[in-house]
Amino acid sequence: MQRDQRCTECGEPASIGSRCLKHLVKARERQRTKRGLKRRYYGTLSYKLQAKEPVKSNAAKKRKVSLITGVQS
Numbered sequence: 001m002q003r004d005q006r007c008t009e010c011g012e013p014a015s016i017g018s019r020c021l022k023h024l025v026k027a028r029e030r031q032r033t034k035r036g037l038k039r040r041y042y043g044t045l046s047y048k049l050q051a052k053e054p055v056k057s058n059a060a061k062k063r064k065v066s067l068i069t070g071v072q073s
Contacts, residue, residue: 021049 006013007020014020019027024046032040041047 016049017045021046021053025050 005015007023008014008018009023010020012020012022017024028044028046031037
């Protein structure tokens with residue numbers, strides 16, 4: 001999978017590294033809790049890729065859910 005530029009956990013395309021962004025972030029946070037780290041190292045690959053990713057607002061998520069469920073807020 002890594003040879004094909006795919007995530008080793010789910011198979012989605014991995015632009016850089018061996019995992020997709022979702023699994024990079026999960027692995028980063030899992031390692032922080034396991035090691036008991038307080039600091040965040042913003043120079044790492046997962047933070048750099050997250051900064052490039054477009055931000056989805058909570059309002060947009062709520063609108064999407066209300067369109068699916070039909071409930072107006």
